[in-house]
Amino acid sequence: MTDPGVYLMKLSAFSRMLHLEGLKVSPGETADAARILAELGFESREQVKTALSTIYAKSREEQAIFSRVFDGFFLSEEAMRKQAKALAQQDIETERAKEEIRESVEVHDLNEAQMDTYANMPRETREKLQKILDKYGHSERNPELYTNFIHSVFAKTLLEQQMRMEDASLGGEALDPDTGLMYRDIAKFKDTDIPKAISIIQTLTRQLNGELTAKRKRHGHSGKLDFRRTIRKGLETGGSLYRLKFRKKRNRRRQLVVLCDVSGSMIQFSEFALRFIQALNQASESSRVFLFSENMFEADAFSLENMDLFRNYVKDCGVYGKGTDLGTALERLCSMVPAALNPATTLIILSDTKTVEQHRAAQALLSAKRMAGRVLWLNPLPMGHWPLVSSVQTFQSICPMVSCNTLHSLAEACRKLTFS
Amino acid sequence: MELEALKKKLDEQKYVYDETLATVLTVALKLGRPLLVEGAAGVGKTEIAKVMAAALDRDLVRLQCYEGLDESKALYxxxxxxxxxxxxxxxxxxxxxxxxxxxxxxxxxxxRPLLKSIRSEKPVVLLIDEIDKADEEFEAFLLELLSEMQVTIPEVGTIKAKSLPFVVLTSNRARPLSEALRRRCAYLHIPYPDLEKELSILRKKLPHVDDRLCVQVATAVQKLRSSEAILKKPSIAETLDWAAALDALGVRELTPDALRQTAGFILKNNEDFAVLEQEEEETKTCACGCGGHHHD
Structure with missing residues (x-):
């Protein structure tokens, strides 16, 4: 690449790609990158990658994104050959699959997008679909019903395919073993991942607490002059009131009420979320934690002190592994004397919205919303799955819901919660 | 400075580096950008500034950050x-x-250190250590210095740098740094060294220590670091201290006894000691009947 114009164009396109991937790339950085490439040359691919990463990526997370984009954009010759071969193979496969479906279904029944979807399906799914077509296809009795059925099967498969792609992209950052866990679905953590996840949570909460301290310091005084301290400080400068001292503002912290679903599928997420909330010692003045599945009871602060024993505690309490009845839990919470909810409290619900008697739960949630100052729902289901779950839509219309299926999104939710 | 020239200088300082580190340092030097170094405690972030000062034959000006640090302590x-x-x-x-x-x-x-570094006739290496410990106001205050290499003193006016310092900022990520600060810096993340690098460091820093012991120490440290149960991962400085302590005690082979006696140099938590003891018990009862010797 001897012509500077060519590599400048490539670099500009690369910068745009990084920008699209969420990196904040300024023209100044692209100019720096051009300058450094002109000096270092292009002999070593790794050297170019490191140099550009130094300029463009400003954190470990950004480095992971950069690495992915770089590897996709600046392909080595060997990788290009491999990719071309794979593409050619894929084209042959696609054509073969399209041929298969043409033989089974009338072509006018399927549009091009559906044909492509079929061609890109895994072999097992295609075989399954073929069986359905063999069994129910060529029905002469009701052709319209047959067409609708075929279309609905394709629509469902297409949606599942999209969901799978979203899930796969979540693991994109998993290239980096340390930050990868941050972006993986909590529900898919293996037992061996849990100690690492806990240590990540500890780091994140330390960071959040640090940010909170900084925020409090930033708004350190209430504007009222503290005469006594100002005069005393002035003695150091011969009585001149050189530095003014101000009164400290009293911090009014929020009271948190956490309603935590500990049914079988939720225990992992609840444990992680509670670790976050418990560790945010500066976020709230006081917090009460209620655990529920079919029944509800209040967890005492002493038991939550050591989160390593949380699972045993939940099992001992007899609520583990049962069904979920959010309606009963919320009704009991609202009827507590003295009241658990008041305008100064923030109610946080940790649940995947799957509950018995959805209508009763929605009514109870409305009552709770009227009583509490604020309600926030932390949902461990990935956002892409929300349109498929009717209960999510019901509860989402009542209170704000945040998707927290990864440690990263859980940390973001806690950051929003503590800084708002 | 060219990459090869810098590598030569680093070699002269007996500094163990990899290609990534050398490239990043060259890029930062060529662009005149501050270098933001992140990594766990004890991976050698501060050492980079010290080595660069020696390699470039410059004075090292150090500003240690802490909560409450303000311009009167940092600038003038x-x-x-x-x-x-x-x-x-x-x-x-x-x-x-x-x-x-x-x-x-x-x-x-x-x-104070910042003013000193930009008023110096000879360029210096300015180390702003543990920037994450300072308040956000201080971080904002640094922006003018980092981007324009100048500072403003209300009573005097703007003071431009007489010579351009090579600025190294280090952070343990106790809190996230602002985007504005990050954007003004070249970025480097230092992970814990792999076995080969750790061994090179031991050999270069402690040439008198028996090579077999160095290998055993480096292997043991790698194992401790990879263990999820160990809360405080041993740093490079601790590895060096440990090897030096073993050498001072006349230990030639890292036996379980020697490990137990000197574990205080490498582990700094009660919980971590408990993990070590537990692992020792497991080794003792291992099926091969070796009596607890080290397996390769």
């Missing part, structure tokens, strides 16, 4: 006592304008 301060004395002495002087002007001269200015 007026010598109030001296100013007050001067006022008393010149009480009879009726030309108040001249008197006031004279009070804000160089004579009364106490230079």
């Amino acid at each position: 301060e007026w010598n109030y006592q001296k100013q007050l004395l001067s006022i008393q002495v010149n009480m009879a002087n009726t030309d108040s304008d001249t008197l006031t002007k004279s009070l804000f001269g160089d004579e009364y200015l106490l230079e």
